[in-house]
Amino acid sequence: MSKIIVITGAGVGLGRALARRFAKDGDQLVLLGRTLSKVQGVADELGSSAMAVECDVASPESVKAAFATIARRHPKIDVLINNAALYEPFLIAEASDAQIMNLITTNLAGPMLCSREAIALMGPGGHILNVSSESVGFLFPYLVVYQSTKAGLDRFSEGLYHELLPQGIRVTNVRAGMMMEEGKTSSFAPEMAMRFGKAAMEAGLNLRERAISHVNSVAEAFRPLLDLPPDVHAAVVHLHARKRG
Structure with a gap:
């Protein structure tokens, strides 16, 4: 049965790959992104x-306007995939206000x-999926803010799951590993990039040799x-990259 699926950050990367995948099955897609083009x-x-709907997920006003636009075409939605995120390595001591706040507002808020x-457009059977990161599970230098936002997202997913149980809405936290796509x-x-790679190597993480999955x-x-x-739920899913062999 066709679903109405809203995907944030749908212009590139995993968001675009998800849209293409679900379109093959005849689902109705609402694609959100900061850059409308x-x-x-x-x-x-x-x-x-x-x-396509223009939406900066870090802006309350933009999000409200985007979902008002969605509601005019789809008074009810089935799935929300919170995929939009910023990924940027830096040291806290060197970080600008914008670097810190952009990651927090985009990745967590x-x-x-x-x-x-x-939630206002969902009923029983609705499903919210939050895309987190495997990086929260281990030391990763230069990514303390990114990791903190994703760890917060993990906790938000668990709390929201319990909050929405009475309404019959699922919440799944998906911890994803490293991904690649052509042209990225x-x-x-x-x-x-050199400092980040060197620090990761010193921490025991060889970024050049780590497994990476295709989006x-x-x-x-x-x-x-x-x-x-309907009688099964996946609260937490880990999607780790692995080398083919």
């Missing part, structure tokens, strides 16, 4: 089953704001989560 491009690719609006390049300054493979793993029988 990116999500509109994905929507145009997918055709009439997809709707964003899912809270979107969930709040989505690092957005970090070369000096920072399309990770997107495939989301399909069964959305199709669970």
